[in-house]
Amino acid sequence: MAGAIGATASCVFCEIAATKSTSHSILHSDDRVVAFRDINPSAFRHYLVVPVEHIPTVNDLQRKTEDHSLVNHMLEVGRMLLVRDAPQSKQYRFGFHQPPLNSVNHLHLHCFALPYTPSRWRCIKYLSFGPLGFIEAEKFLEKIKPLPAVHSKV
Numbered sequence: 321m322a323g324a325i326g327a328t329a330s331c332v333f334c335e336i337a338a339t340k341s342t343s344h345s346i347l348h349s350d351d352r353v354v355a356f357r358d359i360n361p362s363a364f365r366h367y368l369v370v371p372v373e374h375i376p377t378v379n380d381l382q383r384k385t386e387d388h389s390l391v392n393h394m395l396e397v398g399r400m401l402l403v404r405d406a407p408q409s410k411q412y413r414f415g416f417h418q419p420p421l422n423s424v425n426h427l428h429l430h431c432f433a434l435p436y437t438p439s440r441w442r443c444i445k446y447l448s449f450g451p452l453g454f455i456e457a458e459k460f461l462e463k464i465k466p467l468p469a470v471h472s473k474v
């Protein structure tokens with residue numbers, strides 16, 4: 321572990337993505353995303369899905385096919401893992417921080433299988449899915465959905 325000391329200047333999620341083939345804490349990895357457990361779980365299951373590429377925040381994503389497909393893939397992976405690991409959960413929630421309230425400056429999708437951890441839920445800012453702070457993944461996908469091609473009038 322000695323090598324990890326002093327590495328704080330670099331991006332922690334990029335580091336995790338770089339170790340994806342060797343780390344046993346990785347739940348899923350492919351050429352676009354990596355998924356792992358949140359170190360401070362706030363729910364029965366609480367996973368993070370991050371793009372392998374360093375994308376700082378949701379503000380760096382645009383209304384284009386490439387970005388929409390990446391976020392959609394992150395959501396699919398998160399949902400697949402929660403369904404696999406918490407099939408009995410009554411509710412799943414997926415969301416992103418909105419700047420400036422993001423905790424780590426590398427885009428990450430929070431995936432929760434409820435219930436929330438009782439002793440912690442009140443003090444966790446991102447559990448208040450509101451206009452500030454957190455945006456639900458489905459809503460965000462709508463926001464960056466590529467505009468349909470303009471059709472000429474029939």
Ligand SMILES: [Zn+2]
Binds near residue numbers: 332333335373426
């Ligand atoms: Zn990064």
Ligand SMILES: [Zn+2]
Binds near residue numbers: 417424
């Ligand atoms: Zn976070």
